[in-house]
Amino acid sequence: xxxxxxxxxxxxxxxxxxxxxxxxxxxxxxxxxxxxxxxxxxxxxxxxxxxxxxxxxxxxxxxxxxxxxxxxxxxxxxxxxxxxxxxxxxxxxxxxxxxxxxxxxxxxxxxxxxxxxxxxxxxxxxxxxxxxxxxxxxxxxxxxxxxxxxxxxxxxxxxxxxxxxxxxxxxxxxxxxxxxxxxxxxxxxxxxxxxxxxxxxxxxxxxxxxxxxxxxxxxxxxxxxxxxxxxxxxxxxxxxxxxxxxxxxxxxxxxxxxxxxxxxxxxxxxxxxxxxxxxxxxxxxxxxxxxxxxxxxxxxxxxxxxxxxxxxxxxxxxxxxxxxxxxxxxxxxxxxxxxxxxxxxxxxxxxxxxxxxxxxxxxxxxxxxxxxxxxxxxxxxxxxxxx
Ligand SMILES: *Cc1c(COP(=O)(O)O)cnc(C)c1O
Numbered sequence: 001x002x003x004x005x006x007x008x009x010x011x012x013x014x015x016x017x018x019x020x021x022x023x024x025x026x027x028x029x030x031x032x033x034x035x036x037x038x039x040x041x042x043x044x045x046x047x048x049x050x051x052x053x054x055x056x057x058x059x060x061x062x063x064x065x066x067x068x069x070x071x072x073x074x075x076x077x078x079x080x081x082x083x084x085x086x087x088x089x090x091x092x093x094x095x096x097x098x099x100x101x102x103x104x105x106x107x108x109x110x111x112x113x114x115x116x117x118x119x120x121x122x123x124x125x126x127x128x129x130x131x132x133x134x135x136x137x138x139x140x141x142x143x144x145x146x147x148x149x150x151x152x153x154x155x156x157x158x159x160x161x162x163x164x165x166x167x168x169x170x171x172x173x174x175x176x177x178x179x180x181x182x183x184x185x186x187x188x189x190x191x192x193x194x195x196x197x198x199x200x201x202x203x204x205x206x207x208x209x210x211x212x213x214x215x216x217x218x219x220x221x222x223x224x225x226x227x228x229x230x231x232x233x234x235x236x237x238x239x240x241x242x243x244x245x246x247x248x249x250x251x252x253x254x255x256x257x258x259x260x261x262x263x264x265x266x267x268x269x270x271x272x273x274x275x276x277x278x279x280x281x282x283x284x285x286x287x288x289x290x291x292x293x294x295x296x297x298x299x300x301x302x303x304x305x306x307x308x309x310x311x312x313x314x315x316x317x318x319x320x321x322x323x324x325x326x327x328x329x330x331x332x333x334x335x336x337x338x339x340x341x342x343x344x345x346x347x348x349x350x351x352x353x354x355x356x357x358x359x360x361x362x363x364x365x366x367x368x369x370x371x372x373x374x375x376x377x378x379x380x381x382x383x384x385x386x387x
């Protein structure tokens with residue numbers, strides 16, 4: 001059966017036509033049991049090769065939490081990316097793929113003992129930190145490892161801010177570099193995170209200014225750093241255009257070139273930008289209702305089994321399957337399948353009217369969807385399929 005979808009010009013602006021074409025082709029030939037997540041390998045490849053290409057002396061470490069699907073990790077391994085991890089679970093998957101420890105770093109400033117022991121035996125040697133307690137743990141478990149201190153930087157303009165949870169100010173960061181050195185670790189650099197889905201280029205400018213100030217303070221006190229880890233945060237298109245990775249990187253590169261030593265090594269940790277816009281969630285409409293003035297659509301992926309980020313303000317673009325010639329569009333409230341009233345994905349979404357059982361595609365949903373998902377209320381987590 002050939003399915004017909006209402007594809008608008010705006011959709012082609014969100015994901016490339018080739019991804020849409022592949023998706024629709026896949027849906028035409030498969031017997032479909034939703035929900036599942038399609039990942040366009042070509043798109044992942046294109047992003048992976050592009051990210052870092054505008055920053056000198058840079059290495060890319062994929063933030064595994066964005067989507068830890070083993071086939072995605074295998075694919076990124078072939079593309080020679082490194083990996084950024086935080087937990088024994090993430091390390092276990094990488095160990096199954098026999099990823100060399102030199103290609104793994106951990107930038108979560110607070111790590112469990114269990115994870116650190118496993119990382120020690122695997123041979124991971126680069127860790128971020130932002131407290132003396134973390135140094136004390138590292139000294140016991142991985143003496144002489146390389147550590148980079150996490151600075152707090154503004155997260156304004158990022159749609160998924162993180163800054164209050166981690167990071168320290170300049171003076172504390174300087175003391176921490178000394179503390180690590182005194183304890184026999186190798187204080188090798190500085191990191192920060194501008195916030196995820198960061199569409200504000202000035203966040204990187206402010207962060208780099210601050211990192212530069214710390215770099216100088218450390219140098220004056222005879223601590224020679226060599227690593228600048230600029231974290232993640234590169235944005236993707238969900239419903240509108242955003243600043244491109246290329247623009248961000250060219251800006252970052254010129255700031256680094258102007259202000260830091262020429263032999264500096266730069267680490268980049270993108271998660272969302274690697275897999276986010278390569279993903280299309282395929283869901284089904286399981287019900288419709290009119291409640292007061294509001295028209296509701298209920299689909300088989302909601303806040304709990306994939307669309308958690310909608311709660312934090314991420315808005316998605318949808319493509320609906322239409323059988324009738326229903327060109328007429330309406331405003332909808334879109335909700336997930338569970339009985340929880342928290343399970344509402346979006347309001348005031350303009351879409352043509354689908355029928356129950358029709359497919360609804362959710363664009364740019366490759367990152368922070370299935371990795372956040374639970375089987376709350378018995379609804380299944382979408383499986384990931386590479387196409
Ligand atoms: C989550 C995270 C990333 C990835 O962030 P994105 O916004 O997905 O690029 C990178 N580094 C650290 C330390 C993180 O916690």
